[in-house]
Amino acid sequence: MMLAESEILNASILIVDDQESNVILLEQTLREGGYTRVASTMNPQEVCALHRENAYDLILLDLQMPGMDGFQVMEGLKTNDADAYLPVLVVTAQPGHKMRALQAGARDFISKPFDLVEVRTRIRNMLEVRLLYKKLENYSKELEQKVQERTAELRESEARFRSLTELASDWYWEQDENGNFTKVSGPVLEMLGIRVGTLQEEGNDVRATGWNEAERELLQERIAARQPFLDFVFSRVNADGSRQQFRVSGEPMFNQASRFIGYRGIGVELTAKN
Known part of the structure; x- marks a missing residue:
């Protein structure tokens, strides 16, 4: 991720110092460096409101000011929930204040009296x-x-998709990697003779309901091979002797890691119960 030179020079900067001479010097230094959006204030009590309104990319903040010092200003800036990064470069003539300022949230510091090369370098690095x-x-x-x-x-x-499959078929179904039904749309459970209690308590066990075992084995082979199947017909004989036929189409499902997670498909009943 790169920055264009114009992005840096177009950054918004606020100078906060109660000494007019310092403000003038910093403004001149920045403008000579090509920065185009430089503002200033000599009133530290305005800083928080100005930052909320303008969202400065950098605030040059003097620590020693009457009425409200730079540490108090930083505490006020921390209440701006919209900005988790405190864009403050402190200006101080007190070496002992540097560590305290960094602990208070400042990102860097400039020493007084100003070394203009240092000022330009630290401002650019921080921006x-x-x-x-x-x-x-x-x-x-x-x-x-x-x-x-x-x-x-x-x-x-x-x-x-589900709306279309419901129009084109009697039921839509999804099964997990263990063959358990996870989603059904339409009377699939009733058609397959699965009671709700069976679904919940016996893990969708439908083997003891009269299915044609040869057809079931063929279908299971395709499922075990993770193959799609189209218009597969299978049947079962109910306890009352009636016979049902079903036609299903299905496809395997895989997650983003290419792990098999089950099947989904559609089906219709070809012959209703007698």
Whole structure:
């Protein structure tokens, strides 16, 4: 992930210092460096409101100011829930304040009196980190939105698919890798003679209901081989002697790791109970 030079020079910067001479010097240094969006204030009590309104990419913050010092300003900036990254570069003439400022959330510091080469270097370095952080955050949001949109599309597609299969067949079904029914649409359980209690308590066991074993074995061979099947016909004889025939089509399902997770398909009853 790269940054264009124009992105860095177009970053929004706020200078906060109660000394007008310092403000003028920093503004001049930044403008000579090609930065185009530079603002300033000599009133530290305005900083939080200004940042909420403008979402600065960098705040050059003097620590020693009357009425409200830089540490208090940083505490106020932390209440901005929309920005988890505190874009503050502190300005201080007190070496003992540097560690405290970093612990308070500042990202870097500039020492007084100013070394203009150091000022330009630290400002640029911090802007690169800040803008990359924002770009990554925006990318994560875009990716999350795309995932949500794709999920909604898949759900809509699945709903359309099920609607079509319900129109084209008597029932839609899904089974897990162990052959247990996980989803059914239509009277599939009634057609197959499976009671709800049997489904829940005996794991969909339908072997003792009069199925044609030769047909069942052929179907099981295809399922064991993870093969799709089309218009497969199988039958069973009910306890009252009546015979039922069914035609099913199915396909194996796999997850993103290519692991088999079951089958899904459609079916119709060819002959109703007598």
